[in-house]
Amino acid sequence: MSIATLLRNSISVIGASLLATALGAASAFAQQTGPIKIGLLVPLTGPLATPGTDMVDGFKLFWEQVGNTAGGRKVEYVIADTTCNPDQAITQARRLVHQEKVQIMIGPLCGHEGPAVAQVSKETGIPLVMDTAGADDVTKWNRTPTVVRTAVSASQVGHPFGDYLFKELGARNVTFIGQDYTWGHEVTLGIVQTYKELGGKVAKIIWNPIGTKDYGPTVAAIAPDSDAVVAVVVGADRIRLFEAWFSFGMDKKFKIYGGYWMHQDALPQMDDRAIGMIGNSLHYATGLDTPDNKAFVDAFAKKYKRLPSWFAESAYTASLWSRTAIESIKGNVEDRDAFLKAMRTATIKAPRGTLKMDEYDNPIQNVYVTRIQKINHPVIGSVLINVPIKTYENVSQFWTWTPEEFLKRGPYKR
């Protein structure tokens, strides 16, 4: 071959490669400038409708604040109603992926919906930012590579409370009222675990399915020699237990503490009888006195004329976390591995504090034990609020055990 031919061939090859690269870049660019579609899975109807609404509102607030953009692309979202039932959650998740073609899923709310939606994420490869479903399994024994959790693992908030219950509240013989599903089991038994390890006795555990109409029989079944009662209830059951507690005169007989009970979204349906009671043990408290939280609470209050619960903050933070990840990969959500890696390595300044994921895809965060107080909020006026009275710092989902020890023990089962 002559030099002229060689030169000509080389130029053609180089030219062709440059053209191909340019075209490839152009199509990638076209892909990357289309909107990012996010699917939000929440219960809009059913016993968990109130927390569901909070989740939607927290979610919407965040995206509004950032102008519905991330990584240089527009963000669109679709909200699907899961009714707090895994069956519906699966159906809706599949619909979001196959029909609505979302690139990221956020949610679901209820603990037992978590594994079900994780199953869909595994089937389809669509990343799931799990919020608030707290089933322990998802970030311990049954992890899915495409699933990361930005909220909390159920027993993570239970363990510190068992400690508080024994050491600070001095309880020694406790009746537990627990909600009969994954989240309820794991929070309650998490409390029981640390409480018993310190030497506490469990008088009785009464389990109620979600949506129990009547808490009369439950409070009537409390062990008479209990020196304390701990409540772990969700949704509408929080209100019903509150009512039944006082209407059956139980407040004159026993002390009751909220292990997971009087969240901000339930307080408007309760009343001043809640003042002074221990509300819950959670990774978020509306009354947390930090500049980040105050900014969030005030913005929420201004927009929605009520105070945000942990469901709202969780959805807000899940969105914040997702956006931070998207920004760091320059909006290229099509590269799912990059997105997930960014999620796993980010450090987030959330309203509830600074968050980072552990190696099992669950955040390490503070847990606050709160008391109900009445304050005068500049926007809302006189209102009941959860105020932290004790902070357990940087609690991991494994508490003080090593992951290996914890995993070996197996999940908390009823």
Added chain:
Amino acid sequence: MHSSILQAINGISFAALLFLLASGFTITFGLMRVVNMAHGAYYLVGGYIGLTITRYTGSFALGVLSGGLAVIPLGYLIDRFLVSRTGENHLAQVLLTVGIAFVLGDVALHIWGGDNLKVPTPIELRGAIELPGGIIYPTYRLLLILFGIVVGLSLWLLYRKTQIGAVVRAGVDDREIVSAIGINIDWLFVLVSALASFLAGMAGVVGGAFLTLYPGAEWEILVYALVVVILGGLGSLEGAMIGALIVGLLDAYGRWLLPEFSYFVLFGPMAVLLLFRPRGIFGREG
């Protein structure tokens, strides 16, 4: 001992509520041979309307009354234009009224939303009364039992001791003859149907005050009412009373003693009874 008495009262107070709903259902069937599966939806709609009225006027009594009254025209329209077209085809009635219940439930969901809403009770009724034996029990539910007894008694007197009750009883026995002797059976149907609707609507308000109202409540309560009516016998008022008591007590004790099998405790005996006596305790030729 203490707990079992408490559970018994729980059961009886729930029975009072169930009676309100079941009595209308059973008489409607007895007289008009109509199975109305929308009865639960009447409960829900009546309850929601009563809730709204109570919130606006501050009067619980007014809420109860208006909840009951509101369902009357609704029930009438449904009977007159929809159910009447099904004749005595029970299958068609079940399907039709289930469809109606779907519509009513969805409309209610859109007006009142998906949350659990509690009908506000007057302050006087929110406390508890101390009963002999040191049992503290919510005032409201004790009054519910009283209310149930009063309504039950009134219905019974109406049914057994008045002229119009006699006519209704005759109609339950033999419709054609009643028509043949010149009584306007259609007006009778309208009256009885209105009463059933009224009772269902009132039950919604009264029940909504301690069980709360929410999407799906209409089906939950209907199932209980069905068991009451099946046990007691379709068409029998006394059956509704006894059936309600049995169901209320079984439910309370079942959920307390065998929570994992509570539905079985409730439906099991019913299924067994039906195999040997399909008409129920007081039932008659259906």
Added chain:
Amino acid sequence: MNSYRVILFLTALAAALIAPLVAGQYWMSLITQVYIYGLLALSVDLLLGHAGLYSLCQASFFAVAAYTTAILQVRYGYPTIVAAPAGLVAGTLLAGLYGCAVRTRGVYFILITIALGYIIWGAFYRWASFTGGDNGITNVPPPTVAGVSIASQTAYYYFVLGVVIVCAFGYRILTRSPFGLSLRGIKGSESRMQSLGYRTTMHLYVAFVISGAIASLAGVLYVYYNRFINPVAASFQISVEVSLMAIVGGSGTIVGPFIGAGIFLGLRNWVSSFFEMHTAVMGIVFIATVLWAPSGIVGFIERWRTGGARVKGQR
């Protein structure tokens, strides 16, 4: 079958076979659902359209079969060859037990089946230590038939289609047999059949058990399709919905329940994407069907075709 029907059947079959090639994953998944629910609706219709009994507990057999298969595969690691037949047997056994309900008739039968359905639903929901309660059972593996794992959506679609076609032929033979005729005789007038010497209750019992077996088959197919099962599958709602499918599609026919399933699921899917009150729309469909189209779509088409002459399903 006359030539019209043969052509119709072949066209439908061809369409069903090509569907996965033209439709997206989402639609194929939906059509698979139609086949499964159609089969369940068929089980309702065996009793409804042919024996005149309205059973509202078909979801019980469906769910028992599904749960049995799921628990055996997921919790105990049994292969499909064990789990699937076990599911079928479990559901059919329940039908054998519940079949005692045929000692009643009319509205009492309806009410009893409602209550029986609730017992099973309640058991799945409350007996959480065994069934997992509302959590349900997740990650059911794909079925392995004759050593081959039917993992892909497309493969499973064809599998379900095959099972359904075989079932439909079996159903056809059953309903045209002397047994089928006797059922319709009972539907027409039980007293007459009894005076002719038929043991009507026995006939109805057998029909009930067969219907339970068909529902159980649908349940096994369902759990491998959804890979998840929870108490919703046993709910009263499901029993009601499938009976509506049978009626809307055309009770007393073979294709009716499937057409009904297609209409119902398609409508719900379509409506719920733009209109929130889709339950109300379903309710209106119920009402309209009962009042104006009691012979369903098939009946409607027949009437239109034959100019108002005999409606199919009445032999």
